[in-house]
Amino acid sequence: MDKRTNKNSTNESNVVFLSEETLISDKNKQSITNSEDSNSKKSIMDLLDEKSYVKKVQIIIFIFLIGILLFLFSPICKLKMIVVLGDNTLTQEELIKLGKIQTNRSIYLISTSAIESRLTENPYVKNANITRKFPNKLIADLNMREEVATVNFEEGFVIIDHTGYILKIEQDVSKIVKPLITGVSSNKGLKVGQVLPSSEENDFRMILELISNIQNAGLIQNISEMNLQDPKNIYMITTQGLKVLLGDGEDLTYKLMQLSPILVDLHTKNITYGTIDMRFNSYPVYREN
DSSP: OHHHHHHHHHHHHTOOOOOHHHHHHHHHHHHHHHHHHHHHHHHHHHHHHHHHHHHHHHHHHHHHHHHHHHHHTSGGGBOOEEEEEESOOSOHHHHHHHHTOOTTSBGGGSOHHHHHHHHTTSTTEEEEEEEEETTTEEEEEEEEOOOOEEEEETTEEEEEOTTOBEEEEESOGGGOOSSEEESOOOOSOOOTTSBOOOSSHHHHHHHHHHHHHHHHTTOTTTEEEEEOSSTTSEEEEETTSOEEEEETOTTHHHHHHHHHHHHHHHHHTTOOOSEEEOSSSSOOEEEOO
8 A cells, every 4th residue: 555655656757747827838938939030031021032132222223323324425525616715726627626526436435535635746736625515516625826926046947935835946037937036146956846955044034025115115017027046135127117226124114115116006007117216215116217
């Protein structure tokens, strides 16, 4: 009897009794696990949807960019016109030749910087700015150097702008630009595209000062020659054939402003010979000899 009782007691001790709270807790844990699994599945689906959306946007952008490129490089954008602004001394044909512009290409395949570089290799082109204008135009804004005088050197007739920049060297006197500056020496090795050198700094300064004052007085078209051989006895020859004595070149601005009405007066009187003496501070004197 004791043995049976002990056996039953042993069996009862192996039985686990679960309370109601424990069962409820297990159910909640299972519910939480199911919820987490559901949320995880939703997150994966959202991530997939987001990636799909991004990919669609990328495809649309890619197609859009391809469309733009196809349009820009289509015949619609092929160069048809070049508009020249600024100092318009170059024709469209001359600009195309100097800039080596390919007119059968899209304006977006043409290098504007390369055109600018080639244009400024020409001594007459000081600055060049090339821009594109949709759909088929190039705009060329040019700043040109202007021929104002010719200096007679051993190397030939050197044509310069108002800063002394060498634009051209001619051997044919019939192709020079007036006024002709004579009586000036220089170092050898003159080249187009450099500033006019001089063996004497004062000679160079005097050349630029004369040109500047003659331009300001509006006489550049009236002077045929300027001689600087003797710095104390500078003289000019007008296109009418009159000789103008300027002395040592002092007070050039005042003297040249006086000269303008005198030339007009002599021209109205049909006087094409003689000498205008402006060497002194007194009023200029005209002599027939």
